[in-house]
Amino acid sequence: MLDFRLHVFHVVAHLLNFTKAAERLSISQPAVTKNIKELESQLGIRLFDRKAGKVVLTEAGQTVLQTADRIQLLYNQLEFDLNVLKNQFGGQLKLGASTTAGQYVLPEILARFHRAFPGVQLTMQNANTETIEQAILQQEIMLGVVEGKKHHPLLSYTAFIQDEIVAITHKDSKYGKLGQISLEELVKIPIVCREKGSGSLEVLEAALGEHDLELSGLQVEMMLGSTEAIKSFLENYDCIGFVSITAVSGPVSRGDFKIIEIPEMEILRSFYFVHAAGVPAGLSASFMHFAKHSYNQRL
Structure with a gap:
């Protein structure tokens, strides 16, 4: 797992909101502030500023975020590879897909994923892009596949196909x-x-x-x-x-x-994977990795 202070920074940096970061991390807001201050003390430089009442990244914060993104992606890859070796995928993954992706892109990938990892319980909501984005914001689903442009600052979009x-x-x-x-x-x-x-x-x-x-x-x-x-x-x-x-x-x-x-x-x-702001982890990250690899094999 990422160093917890770096993980806290990573969530705050994507949300740019300490209160929402605390909710996402299931810790108190003072705990978020404490971890950020400790990380800034360790690195010897400020990572966040407040401008007009809003939280913004400093130049150093932007540099740290780029590295934290890469570290999270490497960790996700490691987690996926180890779980494949141990065949220990399990749990529930709630997906959403815009109409075209849900009908014509994902069904074959879902079948392959289910065969490979039968311990994962998959569900998928099918609706237009706007509805899927709202479902993620309301935490009704964990991961979506949508088409069109990037809309919401509280969501992250990763290119798929x-x-x-x-x-x-x-x-x-x-x-x-x-x-x-x-x-x-x-x-x-x-x-x-x-x-x-x-x-x-x-x-x-x-x-x-x-x-x-x-x-x-x-x-x-x-x-x-x-x-x-x-x-x-x-x-x-x-x-x-x-x-x-x-x-x-x-x-x-x-x-x-x-x-x-x-x-x-x-x-x-482009079709995009869309999820809560930040780099996804766990089953969401594993499914994204599997879907990209599975789709490329079709070509």
Whole structure:
């Protein structure tokens, strides 16, 4: 385990709040202050300052935090490797995943993890990105996988995999003969997309914004709560939909749907692991390590 004073510093440095750090560490606020003062005395330099009533890291504090992050990651790796050797994984891991990740990325990884570590009880909540982030903030789940941008200063985001949002249409649609369209043509074509609060919609809006376009300037026929709903809608309505390429690789390869290129606009995004501020430990860290390794093996 990390030196406890360094561990206390690590939590405070990410939260920048002594009261919240005390709650996270399950110790009193005076104990947090005592450990920080002892660490500063040991190192001979101040690690925190207060400015306008807020806690901020000094230059020395930022340097110590960089090293503390690396030490925590090394410890997590060591813990994972030793547990694999001892086959001593156990406990409960409450996960959350945004809709696309929960339906198309994680199920295979969850199956592999369960086979490897049957002593771990896994549960997963599936909702849009905003809901998953709130569930972590409310301590309802321990770890999430979300898409879109980083939103909350009290959460930490670790890159997981890359994804792309593409425009598709059904093979029988009148737009099925199109190979590509321009942005000028896009605004004249009816579209269907994900709902407000979803990471997919957020990255679509950001991509449009880079070309001085807004979603309100497009002919949005409907906003739906899942990729499966969008695919079903496209089977019964002449329009195009914006979805994750991860979610439609199978139907596209079978010829049921067709990707329509928009050369002027590439919509790339990342899936992130999201967790309470700081470097994760225990089962959360172990699952992150396993998931990255497992996904890379598929490639």
